[in-house]
Amino acid sequence: xxxxxxxxxxxxxxxxxxxxxxxxxxxxxxxxxxxxxxxxxxxxxxxxxxxxxxxxxxxxxxxxxxxxxxxxxxxxxxxxxxxxxxxxxxxxxxxxxxxxxxxxxxxxxxxxxxxxxxxxxxxxxxxxxxxxxxxxxxxxxxxxxxxxxxxxxxxxxxxxxxxxxxxxxxxxxxxxxxxxxxxxxxxxxxxxxxxxxxxxxxxxxxxxxxxxxxxxxxxxxxxxxxxxxxxxxxxxxxxxxxxxxxxxxxxxxxxxxxxxxxxxxxxxxxxxxxxxxxxxxxxxx
Amino acid sequence: xxxxxxxxxxxxxxxxxxxxxxxxxxxxxxxxxxxxxxxxxxxxxxxxxxxxxxxxxxxxxxxxxxxxxxxxxxxxxxxxxxxxxxxxxxxxxxxxxxxxxxxxxxxxxxxxxxxxxxxxxxxxxxxxxxxxxxxxxxxxxxxxxxxxxxxxxxxxxxxxxxxxxxxxxxxxxxxxxxxxxxxxxxxxxxxxxxxxxxxxxxxxxxxxxxxxxxxxxxxxxxxxxxxxxxxxxxxxxxxxxxxxxxxxxxxxxxxx
Numbered sequence: 001x002x003x004x005x006x007x008x009x010x011x012x013x014x015x016x017x018x019x020x021x022x023x024x025x026x027x028x029x030x031x032x033x034x035x036x037x038x039x040x041x042x043x044x045x046x047x048x049x050x051x052x053x054x055x056x057x058x059x060x061x062x063x064x065x066x067x068x069x070x071x072x073x074x075x076x077x078x079x080x081x082x083x084x085x086x087x088x089x090x091x092x093x094x095x096x097x098x099x100x101x102x103x104x105x106x107x108x109x110x111x112x113x114x115x116x117x118x119x120x121x122x123x124x125x126x127x128x129x130x131x132x133x134x135x136x137x138x139x140x141x142x143x144x145x146x147x148x149x150x151x152x153x154x155x156x157x158x159x160x161x162x163x164x165x166x167x168x169x170x171x172x173x174x175x176x177x178x179x180x181x182x183x184x185x186x187x188x189x190x191x192x193x194x195x196x197x198x199x200x201x202x203x204x205x206x207x208x209x210x211x212x213x214x215x216x217x218x219x220x221x222x223x224x225x226x227x228x229x230x231x232x233x234x235x236x237x238x239x240x241x242x243x244x245x246x247x248x249x250x251x252x253x254x255x256x257x258x259x260x261x262x263x264x265x266x267x268x269x270x271x272x273x274x275x276x277x278x279x280x281x282x283x284x285x
Numbered sequence: 286x287x288x289x290x291x292x293x294x295x296x297x298x299x300x301x302x303x304x305x306x307x308x309x310x311x312x313x314x315x316x317x318x319x320x321x322x323x324x325x326x327x328x329x330x331x332x333x334x335x336x337x338x339x340x341x342x343x344x345x346x347x348x349x350x351x352x353x354x355x356x357x358x359x360x361x362x363x364x365x366x367x368x369x370x371x372x373x374x375x376x377x378x379x380x381x382x383x384x385x386x387x388x389x390x391x392x393x394x395x396x397x398x399x400x401x402x403x404x405x406x407x408x409x410x411x412x413x414x415x416x417x418x419x420x421x422x423x424x425x426x427x428x429x430x431x432x433x434x435x436x437x438x439x440x441x442x443x444x445x446x447x448x449x450x451x452x453x454x455x456x457x458x459x460x461x462x463x464x465x466x467x468x469x470x471x472x473x474x475x476x477x478x479x480x481x482x483x484x485x486x487x488x489x490x491x492x493x494x495x496x497x498x499x500x501x502x503x504x505x506x507x508x509x510x511x512x513x514x515x516x517x518x519x520x521x522x523x524x525x526x527x528x529x530x531x532x533x534x535x536x537x538x539x540x541x
Contacts, residue, residue, distance in 0.1 A: 009454040010372060017365045018376075021383045024421045028398030029386070035401060045404070088298050091291035103295070105533065110302055110316075112525040116483050116499055117518035120506045121305035124312060127510070131308060161305065164298075222393040225484055228507055237391050246397050247489065258402075259394040266389060 036256035045252045058261065063241065070237045073152060075221035077159040081167035081216050082209065084160075089171035089208075093178070104172070111165050119158050119229050126154055126230070150232035158226040166215040169206035174208030203279075210273040220265050238262060306522065313515035326413035330516040337513065340501060350412065354419035355476035356515030357400040359469055361420065362427025362476075368463060369428070370435045371443075378444060395422060396489035403490060418490045419480045426479065427472035434468035435461075467539030474532040478525055 034046075036054050041047035057063065092103060110118065125131045126148040133145040148154055177199070186196040188247035224239035238258060313331070317324025334340060365384075369377065387395065399421070403414045442464075446456040462469075484499045491500055498517075505511045 009452075009457070011363045013368050014372070014374060016361065017368055017380065020421075020424075021380060024399065024402070024417060025383045025387055028395075028402040031401045031405065032394070032398045084298060087291075087294060091295050091310075094291060095295070103299075105529075106299060107302075109526065110306065111531060112478050112482075112529045113306065114499065114502070114518065114521045114525075116484050116502050116506065117309065117514065117521060118305060120502070120514055121309040121518065123506070123510065124308055124515075125305060161302075164302070218391050222391045222485065224393070225488075225503060228503075242393055242397065243488070246400065252401070255397055259391075259397055262391050263394055266391060271390065281519060 019223055032256045032259060035252045038253055040251050040253050045178045045250060053235070054257035057254050058257055066236050066241055067238060069186070069235070070239075070241075073156055073159070073215050073235065073237065076156050077163060077173050077220040078167075078213055078217045080156070080160050081164050082212065085164060085171050085212065086169035086205075086209070089168050089175050092172050093175035104169075107165050107168060115162055115223075116225060116229075118162065119226055122158055122161060123149060123229060124155075126157070149230060150235075152231070152235050155227050155231040155235045158230045159220045159223065162223065162226065163216045163220060166219070167212040170211035171205065171208045182219075190221050207273060207277045210269070210276050214269045214273055217269065218262065221262065251267065291329050295315070298310075307525040309515050310519045310522065312512070313519040315512065315515070318512075318531035329488040330512045334513045334516045334520075339460040340497070340513070340517070343496045343498045343501040346412075346495055350415055350419065350495075350497055351477045351480040354416055354423060354480040357416070358420040358423035358427050358476045359473045362424050363469055363474060365424070365464065366428045366431035366435060366465075367457065370432065384425045384428055387422060388429075392422075399486070400489045403425045409494070410490060414490045414492065415487060415495060415497065418486050419476075419483065422486060423479050430472040430475065431465050431468045434465050438464055465482050467535050470533045470535045474528050474535075478528055481521075481525070 023232065036050060037050050038046040039049060039051060039053070058067070092100065095103060123130070127133070128145045128147065128149065130149070132148065133142075136142045137145065182200050182204070183196060186200050191199070221237050222239035222242075224237055224243050227235050227237055227240055242255050242258050242262075245251045314326050314328065315323055316327035316329060365380075368374075369380065396418075399414075399418045403410060403417075408414055442460050443456055446460045453461065482499070484503060487500055488503070489495060491497060502514060502517065506514055
């Protein structure tokens, strides 16, 4: 029943949308995959022959160390975010409705503020002659300033600070949907608080936990400016390695291979998330 | 259960989230040169900020980039959402999939893939490359915002417009656009903020010919403490707070 007259508009829209996505999403991604199996070339960045050297290089002890250390810092960040965020989201879901809106608004305000500037603000607090050291010394807890800046701990604090809302929001969503009838049923059947927590609340909130992990763990490996500002030269993230290899060393195959590993890790987490949701769907109904 | 425990906990976490921001704002009015000790009230860092010509230039560049990126991504994003909502076409899943990939892939992966593309086609890194990259990462957010608005919308309205003889273009202009207007504004504001805040992608696809604010701040704070950054951060904070309240206000008003 479509008239011919409406076709030009439809065609124009589809061409524009497809064109943009094919040129700026599909092609670049294929390019990265291609670059990862090519050879490094000082002139043209990449050249033939095809090989897997870049992937082999990932397992070079030097880089493996950085990757493991980055994974360790990202895992710690995620755990701390989960430890702070889980009870936080729970408590938030119990607050009266009208006040919840305001509290969530307050949670996303920092997210709308420049993340570089916020990281820099932490530097003011953590520096050797910064606010925290001064405060601790004035109350007499320590005699001389502690080295807090340029440590692994400082990087983790920075990452937690930037990423905490990303853990809280998906957790809040699952706590908000938590079915009160199941909790009551569990109580009526004689389950204690711990049993209810382990058998009902944990499985019901698992998709939120996994979504939160997804939104925190991977970015925690990529935010290269956090170690640059707070961590000094020793506490590098995968993001720093990718950036150095691409922008400074001009080793594209290696940078591409490292970023493909990051993407695969993301895909794996997304798969786990989907799986957990499906399980809840079957068990819950 | 006791009620004060959850409340205390919530307050504590909010305190932790806001202390650094508060410190930044307070120290932007600090007269002391050292940057750590309090030396009385002053506006000297705001003055220094506006006397720094490179900084002011970077500010304008950033604003212009964010304005144009938000506008372009809102137009393309709205058209994409309309196409996904109204048309049946081949490869719809692929289109959806690509938008999902953009949203979920780590920022740094997007950054290097775009840098690779720009160097391959020989595009000079500067305003154009930044614009293309920013529009690309803003796009999925606009599409989602507009789709959400379209999904709760009475399907009989466009049908009625059609029956009354409106062409697809006329129907879109007179029926659909007014309906999705709040989503367009919200999407535009989100895009604007995302663009203004971006560091990771801009580090890769930016060039010396077009310096933008986050990169300028980045190079400043890496080396040491720069009190001007406190003043700049405070201005950015106020600015994004206004934008955020504006977008919430628009969304809330449209729900009534």
